[in-house]
Amino acid sequence: MSVNSAPSPLTPGSSSAHASPGLRRLSVNYLLSGPAGDHASPRSSYDRFGGYRKVEDGCTIYGYDYGLPDLDIPKNDDNGAINPQTPAASMQSPSLSDAAWSPSQLYESPLEKPAFERGGYYARPVPIRIPLELEPLPAQLSDSPMNLIYFHHFLNHTARILVPHDCPDNPLKSTLPRIAVRNPNLLNLLLAYSASHRARLLSHPEPANRIATWLRDVFPSLRHSLSSNSPISNATLTTAIMLASRECINPDSLDVSIPWQQHLSIARQIIISRGGLKDKGDNGDPFVNFLARWFAYLDVIGSLSGFRNEAPLDDCYMSFDHDDDHSDDAYGFTIDCFFGFTNCCISLLARVARLARQCGAQRIDEEGNIDIHWQPGSEILEQAESLKEELSHSRHHIQRGCRHSNTGTEEDQTHSERTRLELQEMVSVNESFHLAGLIHLHRRVFCLPSSSPVIQENVKLVLKALSGVRRGGTAESSLLFPMFSAGCEATDPADREAILERLKLVEGLGMTYVRNARNLMEKSWETGKSWEGLVKGEFLG
Template sequence: MYIFLMPYDDAERNPYRALLPEIAVAEPHLLSLLLAYSASHRARLLGHKEPEVRMARWITDVIPRLNSDFSQSPGHSNASIANLASTIMLSSLEIISPNAFGSKIGWQNHLHFAREMMMSHCLWRPDTNTKEGECCAFLWSWFAYLDVLGSLSGGQWSNEISSKWVKSYEIIGREHPNPDEIDCIMGFTIRCVSLLARVSELCRKTTAQRMLPGRKINLNWQPDNETRETAEMLAMELRESLSRDSRVCQHIRPGSVDHKSLLEMFSTNEAFHWAGLIHLYRRAMGKTREDPLVQEAINKIVYHMSMIRRGGTGETGFLFPMFTAGCETLDMQHRIDIKKRIENVEAHGMKQDTVGRGVANIGSQVSQAKHLMLKVWETGDPWETLMQNEFIG
């Protein structure tokens, strides 16, 4: 699973290879989820049908066990860390394989549970100088990636998110000793994740104002002065963050990364900044697709996409910027290039047949993103109005 988040994989220091299995060996329910996740991905990679019965058998008791343990696990105990990892894993599994094991609990619900667990057990960005702290830091990065991109993906569920959650990201952005360090799990800087959380919160509020009955967007909508000022300030902060000298994270050993991999890391980080700007311009400031600022951001993402090797693992972490630019671009060549890139990601085992699943549940998040983007091109409608249960990332 590590290839779907990490733009660069150090076999010796990748926490998905080291920390996660170490936690799972001591916790049967997490180990069961790892087996189910691995079985799902292996089947996709080989083009086989997922072993749904076996997967369901592995995780039948996991959710009741987590509900039982939630109120009993104090602080940073091994149990609470394992439960958090299990809840994040459930969300990830539901994202890549919706309803594969028949629980009918969406990824949003698992993510909400993980957020509650994070806050109640004070697991936000702990000291990484201890083994326990290192585990929590790894889980925070994994969770934050799903949490922020999930909230940016929109949908009705995002209205249920408390506005308090964004404060946690703001505090982390201010207090982190190296906010311009590119987190190797997420693919962008700590400063960027804090800014994207604020973009998501603002877009959540403006979507409620822009959306008409029947899931239509009010094309004449314009933000009030307070919203416009907030959006303009956020846009300035994103551009200021882009101008900073970002650096690779501490997990990457000096001299262990080739120049091309480094270029991919920096390009991915910048692309997420530009994607955040597109969301601001379109959803919070009411700008049209033709607006020069929107087109500038699209062109920047397409440029950075050209820095990512075709068919490499770097493409898998680039889905959100690709989707964002793909939905808004008016350039046919851009559309062709982005569609091909997303299909490359599908070839990494993130594609699923649609037979028996219906249009609303078309398979993995990559296939869902592609079909949603194609529908935007076909109808010309904003992607938010076509959104159902997709996770874009």
């Protein structure tokens, strides 16, 4: 199927196409006031900060982000947004000192909140550190202190909670920013992503005018790329995937939003038109591999988020990199830092999603009413039995953890303990996603009731796996799908309370989709109905 022939919310003439940039929130006076930057000084405000800007540990430090509200344009004092002084010099507080500090020091500190817990990240002013490899920065960043704050916030916080294992190879804080600083549309999307997250993390209103300004050129550019006869670039595909991801995590943040399913459908059609996302061989592009993994996660978990969603792409369209010194089988059972589970697991979850969708089309009507007497045919049962065995085998078969860890180098005792804890977490996350797949298989394909002993056993095992994941760490933020899957089927009040408590902790990280999933889970408990009949487009992972 050609991507140009796919139904698209971005085609000229559709109502969504006219409204999609979200500018309906902007006041008439603001729109008539000229370009977005007119309210700011024409010269970079960093000219005044030259005496404070310094290079340290491969980064440029531009000043400090104090976590102040963004009053939105044109009201916010953008030029004064970055404080050039050290925390001790600019704030009289016994909790601040002249000692060198970075947010990573809050990670699992016994005396303070972890960096990823609500209130932990901005417990002290955050130094704005931009890696030298990203410089020289485009004017989009160098001429706007607020943009620089949001760019740094994405690098240092948002990108870290979007993956279960924030290792040095995290592509969201390395690969993506390197591409974004060379592509204005991708950079605008990254900034919008960060602004939504920062506002929700701090319980501030989102800067709607600023976000709308960033996005108003993204949609026309995407429409143009899709309608062009030229080959569709990686940047265009990345735009579609980023739009889908943003809507998954912070839905309805614009007056007129396009559902994540439609953005994901555009990305899916682009991939099909290109013959897939495959990156093998010595000359492979690591960015293509990153896109394949990002899309695959959204595609598979999105499909599992409701039977009306599209089935995930077949495995023949996707392939991921692997080390030359390991067999394909070994790589399949290596935990992927971006997924949080093995490549074998993502393929198995995709098969669960296809079967669940096939069964859901027969057992659930358009109003969400479920036929509790429906049973799958022999062919589906045969596939489900085989899949159950493979999930059970894969769950216990882990070749190794993160391929980027430094377990072979000499480390101090603290670093070694950190490595051990991270490996434990990765095993727990991998375990929980396999168990979630088994829960979906038993409930949505075998059609067992929630009270079934096998389902309740898997619920208990998910809770046991969760106990191996630190509270407030990056791994916890990636566990919505298994927590939701187990929580909806939990019948023991103590199990429900334990899962609800962990979900509320993750909710405090500033991601709207966690709140929406929690509300759906609690509605399922209150009504006694399956979440499948109640879901209204929520992204559940």
